[in-house]
Amino acid sequence: MKDLKTGEWTKYNGNWTEANDKIQQVVNETELVKEFKWGGDIYTFNKKNVLAFSGFKNHFALWFHNGVFLKDPYKVLVNANEEKTRALRQWRFNSADEIDVEKVREYVLEAIQLVKDGKEIKPQKSMPKEVSGILRKTLNQDNKLFTSFKTLSPGKQKEYIEYIDEAKQEKTKISRIEKIKPMIMEGKGLNDKYRK
Template identity: 50%
Template sequence: MKKIHSVEEYIEDHAHFSDALVLLRDIINATELSESIKWNSPVYTLNDKNVLGLGAFKNHFGIWFFNGVFLKDEHNLLMNTQEEKTKALRQMRFESIKAIDKNVVLAYIKEAIENQKLGKEIKPDRKTKTVTIPELLKTAINTNSSLKKSFAALSPYKQREYCEYIATAKRDATKLTRLEKIKPLILQGLGLNDKYKNC
């Protein structure tokens, strides 16, 4: 994955949505938020606290609200992209620049800033969770001593990432594909998302 150094570079990399991203960026930069690059994407902070981020994908783009769960969402624009995993994060998703109502977007951003000033945020749950290993992964670990040793050496967080990755696949074929993908990572002592963490 290419390392992004500036918001301009991020927008260039997503040329198919560049006009829309520039528009959203201008709306955000009209507020008191500070702009930076974190996790290879534009992130906007208030007193070093993450408030929102810009994101672009193949078929859509939008704004991530880090504590979007607290927004009133009067226009029903926010979605939770991972119901089981995401507690606070909400996404405002668009497919074209025409869908952007500048005043509505600004109102949501201003509300997010106010919520941050009020200290409204969900603190990460630091309690130790037990790791439930899916049967397919358990079998693979128990029949391969190197894999078993490497998996045991991972932090509980990394173990959970792998377990969830297998468990969330709907089809057996997908589970098998995912298992083959993660085996080399486990053997290297890597977490599922390590390659993205230092971007």
């Protein structure tokens, strides 16, 4: 997949052509449909995300969107980000030689069956986050910005709050606030460009 901001895919694609081809061969044998989401190819069944794969600097990864339900008989799946990820599981390969097409096929077919069976983790509805710190101060100092922020959906507000809160340094928070001000004024969400 290609990161539209950095173009990193072209940098790593050459390293993973064989791995990509092996996984693609399995996917091509199935009912999966390739769609373009979040800057890359996602394979779906009945409009439900099933899997994605891509090469990185040090590994090639195959993600299963509801991988938490997979039986994982070979104990190869990992949760790449336990703080944020509930259902997504990843299978990492350090070389194309590690890819056993038959084992991959087992996992892919089971992942499709999970969708057919309606197995999925529903997104959690979370309480709106409280605006605090420098973002609160900025909003309080600019009535138009405050009004625009309050007209955003709770989900969009949460995205902005988390984006600012994730920054460790004050100068990073300030620079992020300057970046998002025009987006807030236009009524856009932080991640709108990735949505259809």
